[in-house]
Amino acid sequence: MPVSWPKPRKFDRNLIVIGAGAAGLVSSYIAAMAKAKVTLVEAHDMGGDCLNTGCVPSKALLKSARVAHSARDAARYGIETGEVTVDFPRVMQRIRDVITAIEPHDSIERYTGLGVECVTGYARIVDPWTVDIAKADGSSQRLTAKAFVIATGAAPVVPPIPGVEESGYLTSETLWEEMATRKAAPKRLAILGGGPIGCELAQAFQRLGSQVTLVEMADRLMLKEDADAAALVTETLKQEGVDVRIRHKAVRLDSGKQLVVEAEGKQSAIAYDEVIIAVGRKARVSGFGLEELGLVVDGRMAIDAKLATAMPHIFVAGDVAGNQQLTHGASHEAWYATVNALARPFKSYKADYRVLPRVTYTDPEVASVGLTEAEAAAKGISYDVTRYDIDDLDRAIADGEAQGFVKILTVPGKERILGATIVASHAGEMIAELVFAMRHNLTLGKLMAAIHSYPTWSEANKFAAGQYRLARKPERLQRLAQRWFDWQRG
Template structure:
């Protein structure tokens, strides 16, 4: 452990942020807004994974894939047309254009204008108060926020190093060179990334196989909701091998998997590994400071490492792996860094929504039924099926439901799952209500425009009320109105 008595008497900066993804950008922004002197250091691209290889390009791909699928289903809406022809290079070009259109939001120019000093280079801790950039210049700071993100986890399968595998980070550059999508695409991992990529590439011309070791896809999500996503993937033509474990890669682009019926050989043109992500912690001098344990960067509830003036936010903290979650953590990390030692706030993850952008979308917030059972929380379930929603009927998108967990004997919302068209948008009202401690009766009392998808939450709240009608009072009311009629 480095001697902490090396603390300098004067500092170059109030705060140094390492990494310019969502967590780093928000951390630097907050510091600049309160007039702290802040430096943001990024070795690669501003915007991090989300802008360049994650959220933005994947959602652009999903849109193109959905358009292709909609054209193929046009007859369902009374429109006669020929089957869509996918120009794969045009799709990839559009993805690049979308990234370019959003880049200014995360650019050096914007953040410099906000008062953030932006430095390109690799930062490495020399001691707890000093970082060295590219082995040259050094800066000291009162506090640091590590926001270096995470990288795809590559399992140690025999032959993986020679398999030519791709990840959610590398596929974009590789496919930008291709005239067409891969004919046979294998995706390892049935989580959100694997499912989104599988459906999209299947819809634009690839034959996709998902290999998932667990017994079902989207293991963290409500089983009934995940089943609807799985059914849609099946109907799109995706082959789904749940309960199958990847065993080894063989020559000539083959993957051996083992399932209930023994080993099976999967030939592929490309394979995407999407089994998870691991924190980016190597090369920053964190090991030398004693901050790394078992390949992770442990932090407390205030996002502090075991050196309290060095904090973390985003994927590297390992609490969650969501862009908006990184921004959420950035508020706590930056405030806790800048307000030391007078004030500190414990990060709150109770109302952190997440969305899987398949079709149908799957969105959730708070507790699932399984989590509530595990925690021993007494709850009740209210479900409203979207096949009853007028807007869903009109648009021909009746698949899905809203499921809300409430505390037993109360309308207080413990969690919710929405699966269906615009599930992420529908969930927002529930998330707002949970954050501000408003129950289902408040949602029911809110006027929702007709016909909209947002009415699904109101009707779910209505289902809650119908199941709890005051039967005794209604019987007296019936007698009263009968008496009034004479």
């Protein structure tokens, strides 16, 4: 470490957290509960992307879209609703109301009450132990800390497509402000990117009245997910009217509101009123002094298994860490980063991602944990696969939502779970049982032994475990039992 950066003899804080999204909030909360003196710095809104432009508004949008879809489909359940009209301004107002209702959970008042010093301003680390905070009123505050947690999040990736800067494109962050001013959903909406964000927005806006074209350069949607799961979601989107264009590369955005794409060497144009770019997210690392400290490599924070940077008292958590982009994953990392920061040099932990679930909130939802078949094959891990189809589940049949499956990967010849994928209307809730089982090394037999209420969606997990046993029934023992019972009858 350069001699020009002398270490202070005394520190103002035990921990300074930069960024008040999911990771930053959890980090500062843990530090406060441990009675450390902690300062949380946020330049914009408390709650970060998740509350203001991500998880919360998108799920509120999806709910309105699902209600609209259910109303149109009501006749299937013996209910006549007449023509369904979407009041788009009221949909957007409801989203703002939802954010307002949840805001207190992430507010300055709440965290101040918990013992966290919350400072609004732009933080810049000026040396390994000192941060300068520029406030809105033009004043500044300089603080030193024994340790830091960097939780600055991520921003949407905007690829350098010709014409993109002039196109007026939207992202998952900017679309909410734009849509709030509209009287109706865009008539023609183009979405670049077939990942979770792209698929969720495509289905939502299609259901709310847009004609959506979803463009993905790869050979299928949802590349991180099980191929069967992605295929089912793709088919559902198509059935609902989404124009799904896989293996299509965006070539340029013309001034006449046209997206030019190329497939199999041929170009075609997609007319749109709005275009949303959802091709991924990149770590927010610029403007915080991190590059000047040498902590950024190729646009990412260089961190070890304990979430520490090259400077062992500076830790990273959440989207900026680049390991995953999930709110609950950010909270998970925040525990490791904060405990490692505060417990130095006595104790440290390696971040464990083995049992980190993820959910795509399309309808049906896709939830997964652990390995998919493709991941297991790529890593050379042998596995057995068991599948239970949702169309056999009584509750799904009663609800009229009998599509999807539960797929479980296990160690060959054993009941230990390596991974699971669920496609179902309530997959995000159902996966929790399998996450619990994997986290605590519970076998499929233990899952079967748990009494599940009837009729419920979670029974599908038990039935999947039953499918495993059925495929491996002890035929020799069954033959002996049959002979015994035959003998008993004389």
